[in-house]
Amino acid sequence: MIKSHYLLLLACLLSATVRAETLTIAVASNFAKPMSEIARAFEKESNHSVRVAFGSSGKLAAQLLQGAPFHMFFSADQDKPELLLKRGIATSGSSFTYALGGLALWSSDPTIDPERVLREGSFTKIALANPRLAPYGIAATEVLLNLALLEASKPRWVLGENIAQTYQFVESGNAELGFVATSQIMENGKLIKGASWPVPQNLHNPIRQDAVLIGKQPSRAAREFAAFVRGAEVTNIIERYGYQTVEADSRAAP
Amino acid sequence: MILTDADLQAIGLTLRLASTVTVLLLLLGTPLAWWLARTSSWLKAPIGALVALPLVLPPTVLGFYLLVAMGPNGPLGQLTQSLGLGSLAFSFWGLVVGSIFYSLPFVVQPIQNSIEAMGARPLEIAATLGAGPIDRFFTVVVPLAKGGIITAAVLGFAHTIGEFGVVLMIGGNIPGETRVLSVQIYDHVEALEYGRAHWLAAGMLVFSFLTLLTLYVFQGRKRRSNALSFGG
Known part of the structure; x- marks a missing residue:
């Protein structure tokens, strides 16, 4: 009797773990604070969990070039995501500008x-x-x-x-x-x-920060997370930390 | 030329740092090792533990506290400012101070070990022959502990050459002042310029291996000759 309860519980846990994924995301240091908030919001909304690795974009890109098991990469620039696309490490067509740095x-x-x-x-x-x-x-x-x-x-x-x-x-x-x-x-x-x-924005070129999905076949959870980051809720979070988002930028442009 | 001017500058700076630190560490570390080897004070264990701390602490801990201590509100920062020396952070002498802490056990422990191995007997004999403490130190301790002192100098030098974490945290990456070889290699790797990183990294690997090889060959010979002389 007790045993069958355990089996049932085990079955429930297993089915939950099959659908829920753990995403590992590589994030440039400057975006550490908003990303913690974004990850929490995403975990609340989905049944996936998010682990975040912070570092300089250069180090994270170097690790990705050597096969680091990240699902997504939030760079502080555009060059490194581009390089990862060129090397076939990032998912083609997945890059987008998630923030303009302040x-x-x-x-x-x-x-x-x-x-x-x-x-x-x-x-x-x-x-x-x-x-x-x-x-x-x-x-x-x-x-x-x-x-x-x-x-x-x-x-x-x-x-x-x-x-x-x-x-x-x-x-x-x-x-x-x-x-x-x-x-x-x-x-x-x-x-x-x-x-x-x-610093007034006319004193420097915009700091365009791009993100890419990693791998030829990114998982569903990774795609969901990428879509979530571009949603209105996250745009709000990002702007509260003094970034601009691309939509806001194109509105401001003549 | 495979190495750029910036690479050569980093190599020169690193050698200058390691030489300065080694000389200062021998001057500071030898009396400390002498005291640790000979004392029966209750302070021996705590001081010995403090000296050994850099062996187990991550350099980031040491670097972080040094950075805080060197700041305008930190104890080191206030001391150097009141002496009119300005700030130690982001300066060559700041790195020297950091490296002295970081490499201290590599210098103190070999000297301490060889003084302990020597025992009290030679000193007692020298004393009965009328040698004063300073005389005993230079005519008995230094020659008998020579092996330990050489080991200490080589390890202190090599360890300072290989220092990275502390320098990164208190150095500020200033060319010719605090951008040492390990930081230069790190920058090449971070900039994804692996070709340039390889030359310096491989050079450092070969240098470190040869240094340790020389040391071990020297130690092996010494041990054999000691064994012979005791046997004979």
């Missing part, structure tokens, strides 16, 4: 005006993500170039290997200023701490 000049000291400190040059170290590796770093150098501060500031650069490390340099006060992702310093549309200057 760049901010930030200081952990709330009493200063970061823009003024930058223009006056009254700082000893300024942190930015390594422009060789990170799109936020490229955008930061474009800003400095457009402000005619590139050469003057160069000796005072400290480079984070990704945007999370760049944040850490500024947060610990070791660099007075730093170019970070808006998503790192904002929550629900408000600055969490310190002082920031949201």
